[in-house]
Amino acid sequence: MELRVLFTLVYSSGFLCVLKSQEPKAPDVTDLAFKNIDFAMNLYRKISSYHDKNIFFSPLSVSTSFATLLLAAKGSTHSQIQKGLNLDSLDGTGHATLIPQLFEQLQKNISQDGKLHMEQGTALFVDERFNVETVFSDQIKTFFGADVNNVDFSKPELSKSTINEYVSRKTGGKVSEMVSSIEPLTQMMLLNTIFFQGEWDRPFNPNSTEMSRFYVDKYNIVQVPMMVKEDRFSTAEDRELRARVLRLPYRGGAALLILLPDATADYTVIDDEISAERFYSWIKHMRSM
DSSP: OOOOOOEEEEEETTTSOOOOOOSOOOOOHHHHHHHHHHHHHHHHHHHHTTOOSOOOOOHHHHHHHHHHHHTTOOHHHHHHHHHHTTOGGGOTTOOTTHHHHHHHHHHHHHTOSTTSEEEEEEEEEEETTOOOOHHHHHHHHHHHOOEEEEEOTTSHHHHHHHHHHHHHHHTTTSOOOSOSOOOTTOOEEEEEEEEEEOOBSSOOOGGGOEEEEEESSSSOEEEEEEOOOOOOOEEEEETTTTEEEEEEEBTTSEEEEEEEEOTTOOHHHHHHHOOHHHHHHHHHTOEEO
8 A cells, every 4th residue: 555645744842831730820832833733734734725836944943033024013913923823822810021931941942952952943033223122122032042133224235244154054954044135224134043953863775765656645656765774663544534644753753754544544634633632642652653
């Protein structure tokens, strides 16, 4: 039976804390992780509705950027950002910095093991003629480790070069051009970078790579190099979705999850059914095979 890779997720054991109690409690980093998964899937479905191409993005970078803006937003703008991030239910305490504090803790949980190389950075580029409130700049440094830089946006080429050099440095040279043009009237630019480099807990042997068929869809088949390894891995079965989930661990507690639908499964239906609750169920029911 041929299986098609439909959907992949990289998660960290620090990102998904174990739920120990269902009793009412103050929102914690586990709640944030769950909310961010649902936000990720909602965003994925929105993007995929516009085209059939491959989609690769970091929902944590998107939510972190908007969480940074929460520290400066007020009134309806603040409420709309929270609702868009699926975080409005976490802010019932009235604690203005609760959500930024949870993002700070989440980042610490992800990067707590030195074996996992994952760096996330937030940077604020501000026009040198524009003043930012000290309270805001101090808070984004505290909760998000943000760098605040002054640039002259009236000189688009110079400011573009400065920003791209910063991003290239933060991503180990993997992203060399974040911005291709800048409007001279720009006053501020908020960027979030994420760099992940993990080593497989059970490495693949490059010499075992084989050319094999990959099913783009029911009608298009291409030959591509496939990594091959025989070993025992953790899997879970989702009978309702007619799919299996394969867990490929990295050193340091993170893992790659690959969702493998049955040949007869409708992947468009699977897209609509993935949620934080289902994701957690996969993790809970993983068994080594």
